[in-house]
Amino acid sequence: MENHPLNEKAVSALTDRALAAFDAARSFAELKAARLKHLGDKSELALLNKAIGTIPGALRKEVGQRVGAARAKVHLALAAREKEITSAELGQRLAREKVDVTLPVGLAPVGEPHPITALIDELGDVFIAMGWEIAEGPELEAEWMNFDALNLGPNHPARATSDTLFVDPVENHLVLRTHTSPVQIRTMLSHPLPIYVVCPGTTYRADEFDATHVPAFHQLEGLVVDKGITMGHLKGSLDHLAKVMFGGVRTRIRPSYFPFTEPSAEIDLECFVCRGASVGDPNAPCRTCNSEGWIEWGGCGVVNPRVLAACGIDTDSYSGFAFGMGVERTLMFRNGAADMRDMVEGDIRFSRALIGGAR
Numbered sequence: 087m088e089n090h091p092l093n094e095k096a097v098s099a100l101t102d103r104a105l106a107a108f109d110a111a112r113s114f115a116e117l118k119a120a121r122l123k124h125l126g127d128k129s130e131l132a133l134l135n136k137a138i139g140t141i142p143g144a145l146r147k148e149v150g151q152r153v154g155a156a157r158a159k160v161h162l163a164l165a166a167r168e169k170e171i172t173s174a175e176l177g178q179r180l181a182r183e184k185v186d187v188t189l190p191v192g193l194a195p196v197g198e199p200h201p202i203t204a205l206i207d208e209l210g211d212v213f214i215a216m217g218w219e220i221a222e223g224p225e226l227e228a229e230w231m232n233f234d235a236l237n238l239g240p241n242h243p244a245r246a247t248s249d250t251l252f253v254d255p256v257e258n259h260l261v262l263r264t265h266t267s268p269v270q271i272r273t274m275l276s277h278p279l280p281i282y283v284v285c286p287g288t289t290y291r292a293d294e295f296d297a298t299h300v301p302a303f304h305q306l307e308g309l310v311v312d313k314g315i316t317m318g319h320l321k322g323s324l325d326h327l328a329k330v331m332f333g334g335v336r337t338r339i340r341p342s343y344f345p346f347t348e349p350s351a352e353i354d355l356e357c358f359v360c361r362g363a364s365v366g367d368p369n370a371p372c373r374t375c376n377s378e379g380w381i382e383w384g385g386c387g388v389v390n391p392r393v394l395a396a397c398g399i400d401t402d403s404y405s406g407f408a409f410g411m412g413v414e415r416t417l418m419f420r421n422g423a424a425d426m427r428d429m430v431e432g433d434i435r436f437s438r439a440l441i442g443g444a445r
């Protein structure tokens with residue numbers, strides 16, 4: 087037995103070599119190579135294991151136990167080393183992937199609504215706070231809604247093709263709405279009385295594209311129909327809106343003409359730059375109001391009974407007021423935006439400056 091390859095010394099030398107190889111492995115790849123060499127099908131231990139069968143009876147038990155114990159020891163050592171390498175590699179990975187949460191980062195820019203959208207929301211909120219509702223209508227509008235129902239007869243100059251964008255084929259009598267006033271008609275035809283609504287929206291005219299005109303612009307329409315409504319309610323509502331939008335400026339209404347209101351008026355804002363101080367003072371001219379003290383904001387009036395009647399409203403019991411103003415103009419006044427083209431060209435620097443608030 088002394089010189090037999092399965093003697094005690096030989097087996098323990100084999101075992102020691104395997105343990106040393108596992109110990110020396112520094113990574114899973116190295117450990118795998120060591121495992122194949124010392125425990126694989128062609129390893130010396132595996133071959134010895136197979137050879138046990140050839141040993142004559144009396145010795146077989148002894149040798150079998152020795153080889154079995156050696157294999158168990160080598161397997162245990164492999165498992166232990168595997169565990170060590172796992173935790174070492176995890177430690178290295180954690181160190182490698184460590185994140186310093188205190189490092190400053192560049193924040194991704196967050197989007198904002200366009201200043202016109204933001205202003206429309208703000209205008210709407212002023213009225214929602216008073217219990218009014220928001221009404222909406224289509225931008226592609228029936229000519230009848232845009233004109234006839236508003237008492238704008240077929241020969242009214244506002245129907246001239248130079249202003250109105252008619253949609254082909256013309257026989258369909260569809261236009262891109264030239265104002266938000268048709269929403270008044272749609273509301274009166276569908277909404278139970280009383281009515282307290284504002285209608286913000288996009289409107290279109292075949293206009294020049296310059297500092298004070300853009301072909302697609304926005305208006306805010308207001309409509310109230312209730313019992314006992316007077317011009318006083320109109321003035322009070324617009325004063326309130328002006329106060330919220332512009333601070334302490336005064337408003338004035340001045341006679342005008344619109345076919346859908348009677349009487350009609352123009353609503354002016356006290357010039358928020360000179361507050362009227364430039365009027366009659368040649369030494370301090372005001373460019374904002376041309377030294378007139380007032381700037382034009384929109385149109386308004388008491389709803390013409392013919393319009394109410396066209397919508398089936400009893401004009402003996404009900405009356406109403408309406409107003410309409412340009413949203414772009416409001417933004418110009420309020421934020422000192424001088425050129426309307428900036429509002430459609432999409433340069434983010436413009437929006438940013440306005441959102442920052444020249445209010």
Ligand code: DAH
Pocket residue numbers: 264265266267307308344346347384385386387407408409410411
């Ligand atoms: N629709 C008019 C325009 O676009 C503005 C307007 C004037 C609206 C008087 C009204 C109003 O509701 O009462 O010029």
